[in-house]
Amino acid sequence: MIKAVRGTRDLLPPDTALWNFVEAAVRDVFRAYNFQEIRTPIFESTELFSRSVGEETDIVSKEMYTWEDRGRAESDKGQALTLRPENTAGVVRAYIEHKLWERGLNKLYYIGPQFRRERPQKGRYRQFYQIGAEVIGSPSSGSQRPLRDAEVLDMLRTLLEHLGIKNWNLEINSLGDPEDRANFNEAIRTALGPVAAGMCVDCQRRAVTNPLRVFDCKVPADQPIIERLPRMVLSDDARTHFENVRAILDSIDLPYKVNHRLVRGLDYYTRTAFEFTDGALGAQNAILGGGRYDGLSEALGGPEAPGIGFAIGEDRLVLALQQERSAVSSAPDAYVAPVGEGMNREGLKLARELREKGLVVELGDRSSKLKKLLEIASKLGARYALIVGENEVEADTFALKNLETGEQVSVPRNELAQRIQTLKK
Numbered sequence: 001m002i003k004a005v006r007g008t009r010d011l012l013p014p015d016t017a018l019w020n021f022v023e024a025a026v027r028d029v030f031r032a033y034n035f036q037e038i039r040t041p042i043f044e045s046t047e048l049f050s051r052s053v054g055e056e057t058d059i060v061s062k063e064m065y066t067w068e069d070r071g072r073a074e075s076d077k078g079q080a081l082t083l084r085p086e087n088t089a090g091v092v093r094a095y096i097e098h099k100l101w102e103r104g105l106n107k108l109y110y111i112g113p114q115f116r117r118e119r120p121q122k123g124r125y126r127q128f129y130q131i132g133a134e135v136i137g138s139p140s141s142g143s144q145r146p147l148r149d150a151e152v153l154d155m156l157r158t159l160l161e162h163l164g165i166k167n168w169n170l171e172i173n174s175l176g177d178p179e180d181r182a183n184f185n186e187a188i189r190t191a192l193g194p195v196a197a198g199m200c201v202d203c204q205r206r207a208v209t210n211p212l213r214v215f216d217c218k219v220p221a222d223q224p225i226i227e228r229l230p231r232m233v234l235s236d237d238a239r240t241h242f243e244n245v246r247a248i249l250d251s252i253d254l255p256y257k258v259n260h261r262l263v264r265g266l267d268y269y270t271r272t273a274f275e276f277t278d279g280a281l282g283a284q285n286a287i288l289g290g291g292r293y294d295g296l297s298e299a300l301g302g303p304e305a306p307g308i309g310f311a312i313g314e315d316r317l318v319l320a321l322q323q324e325r326s327a328v329s330s331a332p333d334a335y336v337a338p339v340g341e342g343m344n345r346e347g348l349k350l351a352r353e354l355r356e357k358g359l360v361v362e363l364g365d366r367s368s369k370l371k372k373l374l375e376i377a378s379k380l381g382a383r384y385a386l387i388v389g390e391n392e393v394e395a396d397t398f399a400l401k402n403l404e405t406g407e408q409v410s411v412p413r414n415e416l417a418q419r420i421q422t423l424k425k
């Protein structure tokens, strides 16, 4: 038997109803904040990720699905391609390629699969889905102002509340300006010098290549060493920015905790970094992360374009929802049961009328007995069955049967949709 590849999975009904519910809420909430959708390709040139995410990150150094193109055209041959491990790089590439700065401030969002060769476990997959948004603009569009950071965090709170997720926690930090980060990296390198040999292999490597990344380490034995490492010293500008962001969050009653150890997995972050976790999730409890990336456009050959964005792990958001709220119903509102010669066509006609009025309708086939049809309807979770027989069609009045109580009433055709809608509530 051929099975789905390790770390990938099928999303099946009824779970997909929850995914649709999440995506519909995302589109509504993001729209209210004036974001618009962008769709970028699922694969890009490998160089895009090594230059933006960073060579020394776990993602680029060991988790990317990369291959060499073997196209016939000379121009394709040997090109290194990669399944996108995240979507910010693709969005910024598109921003540069299509000169989107000419449109002023860009507020873009995406929903789609990402790929990382991680060790699979609950809440961690090799193909997973992210919902993300990016605010990118020129310095004159105000995209680097603290208000933008706060607006993005406010939008995330609105979304989580809208979805009914209650156990969220927000942690924020400032990663400073590039010079602060470089100085901090050196300070960490120095501090690690005498102790790195006693740490895990990854940290020993990081201590040489990219010391800041030791904060990603999850090995328990390394944590006491990591806790004693120095803190980042922020430049005046970066500190003022962070203080302003915090003041705005306080003024809109958005609760957060400052976590000085929050560095985030990608190299391109500057200033504000943040993460939302969910208490109900267990080990993989980060539902989303994001931050500011003021130098990313320039690093990819574009103009100065400060930006801030985030990526929500949709798989984890759905898991959190499954823990916190009852399932979204995927049952039909009504089941049309045709009985007798020629009634399939009449049933289809009636189903069509009801569907046009916004009801979810399933249609039975008259080759089964009515009893059997009603059993199927109950199994599907339909609340009502509509019996379509010759007499009913003639009288233009149909038997509406409540499948939970067994109660049955006669309802004229033109009142059916309304009746089912009202009874549904």
Ligand code: AMP
Pocket (backbone or CB within 6 Å): 086, 116, 118, 123, 124, 125, 126, 127, 128, 129, 130, 265, 286, 287, 288, 289, 290, 311, 312, 313, 314, 315, 316
């Ligand atoms: P990152 O791009 O690493 O900042 O991740 C942003 C969010 O995506 C995380 O907070 C997770 O919710 C989610 N995520 C990252 N990697 C995975 C994965 N392998 N499987 C499922 N969700 C993931």
